[in-house]
Amino acid sequence: xxxxxxxxxxxxxxxxxxxxxxxxxxxxxxxxxxxxxxxxxxxxxxxxxxxxxxxxxxxxxxxxxxxxxxxxxxxxxxxxxxxxxxxxxxxxxxxxxxxxxxxxxxxxxxxxxxxxxxxxxxxxxxxxxxxxxxxxxxxxxxxxxxxxxxxxxxxxxxxxxxxxxxxxxxxxxxxxxxxxxxxxxxxxxxxxxxxxxxxxx
Amino acid sequence: xxxxxxxxxxxxxxxxxxxxxxxxxxxxxxxxxxxxxxxxxxxxxxxxxxxxxxxxxxxxxxxxxxxxxxxxxxxxxxxxxxxxxxxxxxxxxxxxxxxxxxxxxxxxxxxxxxxxxxxxxxxxxxxxxxxxxxxxxxxxxxxxxxxxxxxxxxxxxxxxxxxxxxxxxxxxxxxxxxxxxxxxxxxxxxxxxxxxxxxxxxxxxxxxxxxxxxxxxxxxxxxxxxxxxxxxxxxxxxxxxxxxxxxxxxxxxxxxxxxxxxxxxxxxxxxxxxxxxxxxxxxxxxxxxxxxxxxxxxxxxx
Numbered sequence: 001x002x003x004x005x006x007x008x009x010x011x012x013x014x015x016x017x018x019x020x021x022x023x024x025x026x027x028x029x030x031x032x033x034x035x036x037x038x039x040x041x042x043x044x045x046x047x048x049x050x051x052x053x054x055x056x057x058x059x060x061x062x063x064x065x066x067x068x069x070x071x072x073x074x075x076x077x078x079x080x081x082x083x084x085x086x087x088x089x090x091x092x093x094x095x096x097x098x099x100x101x102x103x104x105x106x107x108x109x110x111x112x113x114x115x116x117x118x119x120x121x122x123x124x125x126x127x128x129x130x131x132x133x134x135x136x137x138x139x140x141x142x143x144x145x146x147x148x149x150x151x152x153x154x155x156x157x158x159x160x161x162x163x164x165x166x167x168x169x170x171x172x173x174x175x176x177x178x179x180x181x182x183x184x185x186x187x188x189x190x191x192x193x194x195x196x197x198x199x200x201x
Numbered sequence: 202x203x204x205x206x207x208x209x210x211x212x213x214x215x216x217x218x219x220x221x222x223x224x225x226x227x228x229x230x231x232x233x234x235x236x237x238x239x240x241x242x243x244x245x246x247x248x249x250x251x252x253x254x255x256x257x258x259x260x261x262x263x264x265x266x267x268x269x270x271x272x273x274x275x276x277x278x279x280x281x282x283x284x285x286x287x288x289x290x291x292x293x294x295x296x297x298x299x300x301x302x303x304x305x306x307x308x309x310x311x312x313x314x315x316x317x318x319x320x321x322x323x324x325x326x327x328x329x330x331x332x333x334x335x336x337x338x339x340x341x342x343x344x345x346x347x348x349x350x351x352x353x354x355x356x357x358x359x360x361x362x363x364x365x366x367x368x369x370x371x372x373x374x375x376x377x378x379x380x381x382x383x384x385x386x387x388x389x390x391x392x393x394x395x396x397x398x399x400x401x402x403x404x405x406x407x408x409x410x411x412x413x414x415x416x417x418x419x420x421x422x423x424x425x426x427x428x429x430x431x432x433x434x435x436x437x438x439x440x441x442x443x444x445x446x447x448x449x450x451x452x453x454x455x456x457x458x459x460x461x462x463x464x465x466x467x468x469x470x471x472x473x474x475x476x477x478x479x480x481x482x483x484x485x486x487x488x489x490x491x492x493x494x495x496x497x498x499x500x501x502x503x
């Protein structure tokens with residue numbers, strides 16, 4: 001990526017689009033510290049990402065919730081445990097975990113499926129579990145990398161609405177998509193990436 | 202903190218269960234290696250006991266010139282008495298020595314009794330106090346007497362003792378070198394087991410990183426897994442060595458007693474046992490640390 005420069009305000013909802021290979025995923029990976037940057041500066045919620053050393057990357061990642069196209073759920077854990085997992089690894093106590101997990105599942109409308117395993121769920125449901133997991137640690141920023149890429153248009157809209165609901169609750173959302181439909185039905189700010197450069201903001 | 206520890210223990214147990222076969226193979230390898238090392242130690246400890254038992258029976262025999270004056274004998278005795286390490290002094294005159302000799306050998310060889318002169322010198326037999334420095338004390342006194350007029354020769358089995366001591370030094374070096382090589386091998390084996398454990402849970406570990414787990418949180422269960430391998434391995438090995446020790450004692454008690462002169466076959470002492478356990482913990486820890494550090498370094502923020 002080269003000459004990429006943009007600012008997103010707190011509480012904004014932004015679509016990030018561009019062809020496959022344009023660098024959307026890479027940009028996300030840089031934002032949550034998964035990929036290193038050679039040059040430039042990236043600030044996320046006041047954290048200078050490039051300056052964080054390996055051992056402190058977790059401070060950034062706890063402020064960012066990430067949702068992937070392929071959900072990245074653990075198939076041998078129940079829906080509830082998948083969401084609770086995010087709380088466990090930050091060292092929350094049992095009571096808090098139970099409360100927050102239930103809350104997150106409620107906000108994505110999946111409390112009735114809490115004991116199911118991911119392979120038993122539809123794609124849309126799995127993505128909602130992933131969203132609940134991204135939400136449960138109460139991040140400031142949500143990065144959604146093609147979250148509807150594998151879903152039907154109807155379900156996609158539901159998922160989009162979920163993200164919008166979170167946005168209304170004060171979270172900053174960046175959603176990568178190359179679905180024209182989605183871009184057409186909503187009037188959010190648009191970042192277009194092409195061959196590693198921002199061509200329109 | 203408690204939830205951190207509990208979670209680490211739970212994850213460790215889960216990892217071990219999930220990779221049972223690899224875990225058992227690794228434990229078996231550690232067991233074999235530590236058994237070999239333990240047997241070396243067993244041999245070493247017992248040879249050492251043997252050496253000190255023999256050392257205790259060593260006495261300094263000072264053979265006197267036939268024409269030694271009474272005055273010189275007195276001053277010699279004074280020298281012996283003033284040496285604090287000398288426990289007892291017995292004087293064996295020429296006649297006594299000859300008598301003793303004849304008693305011992307007359308049946309075996311007739312010509313001894315036919316001799317019409319006494320070829321044996323008079324001597325002092327000095328016994329020394331027990332202690333780790335006993336042999337050195339004997340050596341010191343012997344050295345100081347070498348040039349003394351009136352002494353024909355000194356004897357305390359120096360040659361075979363120093364040869365045996367040299368052998369023990371070589372054995373010690375050998376055991377240390379073999380031990381070091383085994384340790385390096387074990388570290389690599391444990392590191393590989395942990396690597397397999399990591400790869401079988403790669404998705405979960407990556408997810409943990411993505412969700413904001415600290416490196417410590419990810420490392421701890423894997424370090425524990427390595428440590429558990431080491432400790433179980435050394436525990437089994439020590440059990441096997443103990444069994445071998447018990448078996449040897451029962452099987453060869455009679456013949457061993459004659460060699461050891463009443464000293465029982467020794468097992469490894471506590472410091473050595475603890476050292477082996479600590480080494481096993483260390484190699485378990487280092488082995489897994491190598492793998493997990495390498496993995497986190499290559500995965501996190503490429």
